[in-house]
Amino acid sequence: MRSMKQANVVLLAGLVILLIQSIVIAQGEQSPTSVTPLDVILLIDSSPSMEKTDPDQLRVHAARFLLDYLEATSQVLGVNYRGGVVNFGGTIGKTASLRPLQGGAVRDSIVAERIPFTDFRPPLDFALREFRARSFGSGNTMAIVLFTDGEPQLGKERLSQQDKERYFRGEEIEGDASQLKLDQLVGELQTAGVEIFVVAIGDARKDAALWQSLIPADHYRSIDSTTNLAQVYHDFATDLIGGLEVQPQTLLAGQESRVVLDPYLEYALFSFVKDTADVTVSVSDPRGIPQPPTLGGGPDNLYEIYTIKKPQEGAWQVKAANGGALWWLDQRLPVLTVTAPESPQVLGQPVVVSATLLRDQAPVTDERLELQAVVKGPEIQQTYQMERKEEGRYEIPLEMSEPGV
Helix, strand or coil, X not given: CCCXXXXXXXXXXCCEEEEECCCCCCCCXXXXXXXXXXXXXXXXXCCXXXXXXXXXXXXXXXXXXHHHHHHHXXXXXXXXXXXXXXXXXXXXXXXXXXXXXXXXXXXXXCCCCCCCCECCHHXXXXXXXXXXXXXXXXXXXXXXXXXXXXXXXXXXXXXXXXXXXXXHHXXXXXXXXXXXXXXXXXXXXXXXXXXXXXEECHHHHHHHHHHHCCCCHHXXXXXXXXXXXXXXXXXXXXXXXXXXXXXXXXXXXCCEEEEEECCCCXXXXXXXXXXXXXXXXXXXXXXXXECXXXXXXXXXXCEEEXXXXXXXXXXXXXXXXXXXEEEEEEEECCEXXXXXCCCCEECCCEEEEEEEEEECCEECCCCCCEEEEEEEECXXXXXXXXXXXXXXXXXXXXXXXXXXX
C-alpha cells in the first residue's frame, strides 16, 4: 500500500517546449558555441622542403583563413579571440606575439619563409613563453596548431629512426646542443591546459605514432595535399570554440546553391575557400540583395567570409563563377529558456510554466511565434497552447491530477 505522501506527490517530468510558427523551425540541438576567450598560436613549417610540398603556398592562405574565421566568429559572439604566429625551420623566423585578431596584424604576419632544417622545439618554446606571459591563469581557452611536412632534422644529416625516437622522448642525441626537450615542452603546455593540434603532410606522416605518443590521437591529422588544409583548420576551429561539426559543401563553377535559413537565427556565417584567386563567389539574401564579404576576398585571398547577424529567414543563394569553391555554413539557433518547478508538486495544485525565446539575448516578440507545452506521463501525452504575455514571455498553468506525470 502506498503511503499518503506517495499518493499525493508527483514529479513534473518530461516537459517539452515546441516552437510552432507559420514557417516551421528546424528541430536540432542548439549550437554550444563557447563565449570563452580563445588564445591560439599557429606554428607553420617554413623549411626548404615546403617549396616542393606546397609550391602555391596554400598553407599561408589556409592559416589566414583560420584566423579570419575565428575573428568573424568572435565578432558575432562578442568575445575576444587572440592569435599568434611562428614561422619555423631549424630555428624560428618571423613571429607575431599573442594579440587580438581584429585589425589583421596577426594574419598579415603569416608569410612564406625559407628556414633550413626542422626542429619543433624552438616554436613550441616560443608558444609556451607567450602563454606563460599572457594567458596562464586567465581562464582563456588555449591552443597550438602546428603544421609540418617534415621529420625533425637538426643538421645536414637526417636523424636515424633511433635518434628520432630519442628526440620525441626528450633524450640526448649526439651532436645536439639544445637544452630544450620536446616531451617536456609538450607536457608543460598540456598540464597548463593548452590543446596541441598537429597537421602532417609529406614525410611528416611517418611520425604519426611518435606524435600520438605525446598528444591525443584526434588532435593529429594527416593530409595528402595542402588543398585539404582549410577543411582541417575549420574542423579544429569548431572543436576549439565548441561549435557543431559542419560538413563542407562543394560549389561548382556557375552553380547556384539555395539554402533555407530558419527564423530567429542569431547569426549565419558563410565561409568559402576558392580553387583559385580568379574565382568569384556571391551570397544573396531572400530578396536577392548581394551581401558584402566581411573578411577575405580580393585578388590576393583564396577565401571569403560572410558574417550575417540576425539573418532574414528564407531562401539564401550562394554562387560561384570562374571556378569552384569549398564552403561551410555555420549558424547559431536562438536560445529557449524555460522556467518550471524542479521539486515534486502536490496533486491538484496549479503549476505555472513560462518560456521565452531569446535571440541575441533579447526576447523574440514576433506575434507569429507560438509556443506549446507537451506534458508526458506513463499513460498520457497532452499538448497545451501557451498564452503570450508581455515582452515575449509565454505562460501556461498546469494542474497535476495523475501521479507520475
